[in-house]
Amino acid sequence: MTTLPPWRPLLRAARQREGRSPSARWLQLATVAADGTPRVRTLVFRCWADGAALDLLTDGRSAKLAELRQQPAVELCWLLHKARCQFRLRGEVLTLPSDVELDERQRHWRRLTPSGRALWGWPEPGASLDAAAAFPAELADDTPLPDHFELLRIALEQVELLELRDHPHQRRRWCREDGWKEECLNP
Secondary structure: OOOOOOHHHHHHHHHHHOOOOHHHHEEEEEEEOOOOOEEEEEEEEEEEEEOOEEEEEEEOOOHHHHHHHHOOEEEEEEEEOOOOEEEEEEEEEOOOOHHHHHHHHHHHHHHOOHHHHHHHHOOOOOOOOOOOOOOOOOOOOOOOOOOOEEEEEEEEEEEEEEEOOOOOOEEEEEEHHHOOEEEEEOO
């Protein structure tokens, strides 16, 4: 059994305060482009792979996958407005053994709804719009796993929580290398 880091229950409680809002699953992923400039995108949290690793899904045809292969270090920002807090999660995209990666990709593919799978039936992200291109609203359960359906498993090394409820704001940090020991910081 995996022992949860002390920040995980805090994140779970903050997400629960958001209720059924889809935005409770949205987080921003910061990467570095090949030219050294920053990129930020919103992705959907899928699940925890273990105590301090999470899974996100992406289209392998997008620029972010090439960026992550060049520089696997990332930071995620998870703003939960009803809970009035922000989690900043720093880590690295893991390279999984090919058989494990395929199994995990298939598992995630099967768990998606037909409308969730539809995004991987769309034309290449960022390419010029073709007015005649199909943008399906759903892909059936028996649709094969597309090659460009990619899993990003991110192993977290540091987590910061900024709580915006009280005056002054409260800020804490946990680092894997310190055994996830909590450190209070100036906001």
